[in-house]
Amino acid sequence: MGKLKVALYWASSCGGCDIATLAIGEKILDVAAAADIVFWPVAMDFKYEDVERMADQSIDACLFNGAIRSTEDEHVAKMLRSKSKIMIAYGSCAYEGCIPGLVNLFSMDSVIDRVYKDSPSIDNQKKVLPQAKVTVAEGELELPKLYGTVRALNQVIDVDYFVPGCPPEPKTTWLALEELVSGALPEKGSVISHSGKALCEECPLPKEGKKVKKFYRPHQIIPDPKKCLLDQGLLCYGVATRGGCGAMCPQAGMPCTGCYGPVEGVVDQGLHFLTALGSLIDSTDTEEIARIVDEIADPAGTFYRYSLPVSLLRRAKTV
């Protein structure tokens, strides 16, 4: 068998997933021995035309990170789908929409105003806004169009596998690469991780299953590093999040925020966590219960930090 042909692409993402592919360390040399990279805009000089000229199905696997937010994202996703035998949504943005997906809580107008007019770090006195087309001395330049609703990759194209994480942990990336190179791939549509169960299963912090009188945000308390963070009132998302990452955040005193997505079989991760939290309140007074949960400042942003575009509601009504 010849070397595998692999493409990597970033759509609407922060670039962390591209770095995460390199975080496997010296194992990258094993990857280089087994695979040729035919397209990787963040690291090597390729043009979209190079990909367009490739024959259909000529790329063995595409690791696609980033959500779909612009016409460019969508165009490249569709192009890479037709050129690739295996399409892998790599990282939380491609898998679930992730942080870019939170824009689905806002209207297009409020986003444009915030970014180009109202942001305190912007000096734009003439209120210049980006235009789809602009004519300069060299000719006409064109920008991609921006969608008001961010979508995950599988809401735009057919996706074969999903690699969770913001960004994926090196061992998760390596698991996916091993399965890819050895050809021992799981069933189509699988989420590739070392665990399908909740993160709490692998988190070493001892759990007492305590009920809480008050929820805290991470900056409000210094948690006991030897105890379950949820028991201490921190909104640790481990109960509703797929494991496989090694639970490093809770072990460092930071609550899990849910980046590995829902546990196997759960459709809506945010509502799953909300349900779990409802069982934790230490009160039998409905007014006190209301007061305790009302302290959670931003429920939508907390519960759907990574999964808003693939949630049941998908976006807010903003018109």
Next chain:
Amino acid sequence: MNKFEPKIVLFLCNWCSYAGADLAGTSRLQYAPNVRVVRLMCSGRVEPYFIIEALQSGADGVLVLGCHPGECHYLEGNYRAAARMVLLKKMLGQFGIEDDRVRLDWVSASEGVRFASIVNQMTEAVRALGPFQGQETQEVIYG
């Protein structure tokens, strides 16, 4: 002629509110025919997921009725329902979904009149809001 008749999914617990609904029926009480009853063992079984799924599947409102505080057959199921409902409503506000679309209340087995009255109130509240429309159907594109 096309008067809007709201569809309301009504979750009832086996022990109090379903018996309350039953009493309303056997007492021949008149109440709005807009509710579709789903009987569960406890209001604590009503996951927020069920509520959103109902709305996304065509319901215009969701009503959850459980035992009065302190009277839950499972001791604390209705407290769980109460906590989830506060959180869910706060979150639905962020999604632009009206507060009156979803309601949690308590009905005991002897409160047939109260059951009929809550169903009527809920039906009128949802009727005033109009049909539930989920996410925008019209995609906004910039550029």
